[in-house]
Amino acid sequence: MKKLKEVCHEAGVSRRAVQGYENAGLVRATAKNKYGHLLYDELEEERIKRIKLFQGMGLSLKEIAAVIDASDEVLKPVLETQIKKLRESIERNMKLIHTANELIREIEKKR
Numbered sequence: 001m002k003k004l005k006e007v008c009h010e011a012g013v014s015r016r017a018v019q020g021y022e023n024a025g026l027v028r029a030t031a032k033n034k035y036g037h038l039l040y041d042e043l044e045e046e047r048i049k050r051i052k053l054f055q056g057m058g059l060s061l062k063e064i065a066a067v068i069d070a071s072d073e074v075l076k077p078v079l080e081t082q083i084k085k086l087r088e089s090i091e092r093n094m095k096l097i098h099t100a101n102e103l104i105r106e107i108e109k110k111r
Contacts, residue, residue: 001030001039011048021051024061026068057082 008015017094027047029038042047047068054064059082067078 004029004038004040006072007040007045007048009043011052013048013052015079017052018028018048021048022060024065026051026061026065058085 002010004015004018006017011044018027022029027044030041030044031039033039051061051064051068054067055061057079059078060069063078067075070078
């Protein structure tokens, strides 16, 4: 088992984020050590990493709560939808980059 600080470091999340996950009922400390530090087992650590992944994909904590323990049949279409949204976002951003680059070329031509 690892202390909260170690779990946060390895998962790339803040203590506050984990506290938010706990408040949302998504994770819970497995135990406390003799100094009162929260301890998390490997399953909870992996759960925290999965929550971070889902958040990075654009899911809210409420949406994550609905799918974190869901069957693969429920989770798969949710992930596919998020992947589609991410791809659409990439396309929009690439168009913006292209347009901005065109503007830069126009500015440079004026020099």
